[in-house]
Amino acid sequence: MSTAHSTGLPRRHWLYSIVGTVLLFLVLPVCIVIPESFSDSKYLSFPPPGFSLKWYSAFLSSDDWLSSARASLVAATLTMLFATPVGVASAYAISNLGPRFQRISMAFILLPVIVPSMLIAIGIFYVYIRLSLVNTMLGIVIAHSILAIPFVIVTLLSALRSFDLRQELVARSLGAPRFAAFWRVTLPQIRPAVISAALFAFIISLDEVIVSLFVAGGNNMVLTRRMFVALRDALDPTIAAISTFFVVVSLAVLGTVALLSRKR
Amino acid sequence: MSDEASSAGAIEGADNVNVRPLALVARRERLLMIGLFSPAFLLMATFVVLPIAWLFYLSFVDNAQFSTVHYSRMIEYSSYYKILLTTLRISIIVTVICAIAGYPVAYLLAQLAPPWSIICLSLVVIPFWTSLLVRTYAWLVLLSSNGPINSFVEWLSITDKPLELVFNETGTVIGMVHVMLPFFILPLYSVIKSFDWSLIQAASSLGAPPISAFARVFLPLSLPGLVAGAVLVFVQSLGFFVTPAVLGGGNVTMVSMKIASNVQNYFEWGASSAFGVVLLISAFGVLAIAARMLGLERTFGMTR
Numbered sequence: 117m118s119t120a121h122s123t124g125l126p127r128r129h130w131l132y133s134i135v136g137t138v139l140l141f142l143v144l145p146v147c148i149v150i151p152e153s154f155s156d157s158k159y160l161s162f163p164p165p166g167f168s169l170k171w172y173s174a175f176l177s178s179d180d181w182l183s184s185a186r187a188s189l190v191a192a193t194l195t196m197l198f199a200t201p202v203g204v205a206s207a208y209a210i211s212n213l214g215p216r217f218q219r220i221s222m223a224f225i226l227l228p229v230i231v232p233s234m235l236i237a238i239g240i241f242y243v244y245i246r247l248s249l250v251n252t253m254l255g256i257v258i259a260h261s262i263l264a265i266p267f268v269i270v271t272l273l274s275a276l277r278s279f280d281l282r283q284e285l286v287a288r289s290l291g292a293p294r295f296a297a298f299w300r301v302t303l304p305q306i307r308p309a310v311i312s313a314a315l316f317a318f319i320i321s322l323d324e325v326i327v328s329l330f331v332a333g334g335n336n337m338v339l340t341r342r343m344f345v346a347l348r349d350a351l352d353p354t355i356a357a358i359s360t361f362f363v364v365v366s367l368a369v370l371g372t373v374a375l376l377s378r379k380r
Numbered sequence: 381m382s383d384e385a386s387s388a389g390a391i392e393g394a395d396n397v398n399v400r401p402l403a404l405v406a407r408r409e410r411l412l413m414i415g416l417f418s419p420a421f422l423l424m425a426t427f428v429v430l431p432i433a434w435l436f437y438l439s440f441v442d443n444a445q446f447s448t449v450h451y452s453r454m455i456e457y458s459s460y461y462k463i464l465l466t467t468l469r470i471s472i473i474v475t476v477i478c479a480i481a482g483y484p485v486a487y488l489l490a491q492l493a494p495p496w497s498i499i500c501l502s503l504v505v506i507p508f509w510t511s512l513l514v515r516t517y518a519w520l521v522l523l524s525s526n527g528p529i530n531s532f533v534e535w536l537s538i539t540d541k542p543l544e545l546v547f548n549e550t551g552t553v554i555g556m557v558h559v560m561l562p563f564f565i566l567p568l569y570s571v572i573k574s575f576d577w578s579l580i581q582a583a584s585s586l587g588a589p590p591i592s593a594f595a596r597v598f599l600p601l602s603l604p605g606l607v608a609g610a611v612l613v614f615v616q617s618l619g620f621f622v623t624p625a626v627l628g629g630g631n632v633t634m635v636s637m638k639i640a641s642n643v644q645n646y647f648e649w650g651a652s653s654a655f656g657v658v659l660l661i662s663a664f665g666v667l668a669i670a671a672r673m674l675g676l677e678r679t680f681g682m683t684r
Contacts, residue, residue: 135488138481139503142561145518146510148528152521163528202419209416212409221417227428232619232663234636235656238643239431262427265420294412323511325622329640343513347520347626359514366509374502 149363153356171357180342181354185361187332188322188339191256195321199261200314203268208298210269211276229266233326236262241330251334259327264317271316275309308376315369322365432660439653450654460638464658467634470549470624471617474556478613479606481557482564486605489565490572501569508562516626519555520546523627547629555623560616564609571605604674611670615663635659 153171155164175181210221228236240259241250249255279302287297303310325340332338339358346352442449454460489500507515521527523546530542545551575598583593621636628634639655642648 131484131488134481134484135500138485138561139500141481142507142558143503145515145522145558146507148521149514149518152518202423205416206420209413212413213417221421224424225420227424230615230663230667231428231432232636232656232659234619234621234639235432235435235660236428238639238649238652238656239435240427241643242434242649243427243431258423258427262423265423269420319509323513325513326636330644340511340513343517344622344626347513347517351520355517359511359517362511362514366511367506370502370506370509 146363149356149359153360155353155356157353171353174354175357178354180337181339181358183335184337184339184342185358187253187256187336190253191260191332191336191338192318192321194253194257195260195264196314196318198257199264199268199317200310202261203265203313203317204272204310206265207269207272207276208302211273212281225266225269227266228263233263237327237330240327244331250331251336253336256328256332256336256338257321259331260321260324261317263324263327264320267316267320268313271309271313272306275306279305312373312376315373319366319369323362432656435649435653435656438649439657442650450650451658453651454654454658463633463635463638463655466549466632467618470553470556470620470632470634471614473553474560474617475610475614477553477557478560478564479610482561482568482609483606485561486565486568486572487602489569490575504562504565507558508566512559512622515558516555516623519551519558519627523551523554546627548631549628551627551629552624552632555627556617556620559620559623560613563616564613567612568602568605568609571608572602575601607670607674611666615666618663619659 152164154167154169156166156168156170157164206221206225210218210225213221240262244250244255244259247255249258281302283305284297284302287301288294292300323340324338325344328338328341329344332341343355343358346355439450440446440448454464485500485504489497489504492500522529524530525542525544527545529545533539533543545554579597579601580593583597584590588596619636620634621640624632624634625637635655635658639652639659642652642655
């Protein structure tokens with residue numbers, strides 16, 4: 117507890133208990149998912165009445181769930197590989213251009229964050245019907261990239277802001293071609309941000325639900341879509357096992373990002 | 381005098397020699413940057429801006445001619461009207477709860493020193509990056525009639541029958557507050573973090589008791605962060621889909637759910653578009669008012 121500035125404000129035990137309760141409220145759902153996945157009961161109850169691995173074996177022996185897991189991982193990987201370079205290029209361009217252009221381009225880039233996702237979803241669906249991209253991997257990757265690119269750009273912009281772009285000019289004045297100057301001077305210094313952005317893009321694709329409900333069906337039905345339908349219509353405890361997988365992936369990504377930002 | 385004139389002329393001459401190549405370099409530079417920006421631009425234009433403009437148009441078309449029937453139905457049909465009201469009511473309740481529950485957290489978080497600040501901050505961030513479906517599923521477990529919350533209530537023997545916490549508006553609000561709380565806490569935290577605490581010391585050295593130092597110095601200065609967080613929560617709440625669809629259990633219909641079902645089940649693009657336009661305009665309207673009030677950068681938490 118820092119005491120330097122704590123003198124003049126009310127500081128009571130009830131403040132700690134309120135904050136403790138709210139923080140408990142925030143983490144409790146994440147905490148119960150993993151134990152729940154080892155439950156031997158078909159019904160929702162916590163703590164689980166007994167231990168079993170049957171929901172994991174149910175997941176691993178279901179062709180539907182496995183093909184969805186494959187589709188999700190492929191989509192997330194491709195989204196990461198597509199959204200990251202596109203986002204890096206845009207962030208680099210935005211940070212090199214004047215303030216007027218910056219304002220306009222940022223407003224444009226942040227559209228998918230501000231516009232309600234259902235509207236984006238039916239908009240993309242409308243275009244995809246005409247381009248016959250519905251239920252194709254290409255369509256899923258484009259849709260997920262649109263949602264991931266703003267995060268990539270914002271992450272990269274904050275890294276580029278603390279980087280002196282004149283270093284690249286120095287390299288070029290010493291004879292390095294433009295791209296080499298970027299690749300060997302700028303990129304190594306923003307690498308942690310690039311990796312964080314790529315991981316965020318991966319997670320955003322993996323977790324995306326609403327657009328996937330419209331464009332990620334058929335052979336490419338992603339996990340989140342199958343999970344949503346299972347949650348809404350008939351509760352299937354296999355979801356607990358899959359949820360554990362999601363929690364582990366998110367925590368791994370968050371941990372990596374935290375380590376990277378500490379190095380930075 | 382003449383020396384100055386001649387040197388100025390020499391510089392001008394040198395400028396004239398360099399002006400054209402420099403302009404060329406500048407133009408090439410600008411073209412390169414626009415080229416680098418264009419993939420993202422084209423994606424947003426083709427798949428976000430264009431279809432939304434098209435949906436805008438569709439919302440004013442019925443039987444291939446101009447009509448506002450999709451909008452007038454929202455007021456005439458009581459079921460449509462109810463959806464708008466439900467959405468508004470839930471969004472307001474969620475915003476108020478987030479403000480009441482989130483403010484103390486941001487307030488305390490900004491005063492903690494490491495390692496507690498890092499631990500508490502990660503407790504806020506972890507749910508933020510956990511899949512929405514996973515959290516919704518967890519709430520289904522926690523709130524169900526034989527779930528832990530109801531067992532606890534039963535153990536306290538407050539009521540004899542389990543509380544109905546899920547498949548209704550209560551469950552929806554709980555799930556939405558859980559999703560939106562980090563969105564409220566994080567921007568407010570960054571505003572409070574940059575607060576100048578010596579102001580409080582000044583207030584108390586001038587004789588202000590802690591309560592009034594808080595209410596008359598701290599609270600007004602944290603107001604921009606509070607409003608920014610509340611606006612963010614309210615605007616996002618308007619568009620919620622997954623949480624009400626699952627935790628509402630078919631008993632809660634919000635605007636996004638109506639948009640989805642109209643498109644998926646009935647291919648009713650006109651009605652869906654009209655709801656979408658209302659959603660978009662309300663969201664942008666609230667954001668614009670907040671931006672006016674606070675300055676655009678603060679609304680999006682971009683103050684540095």
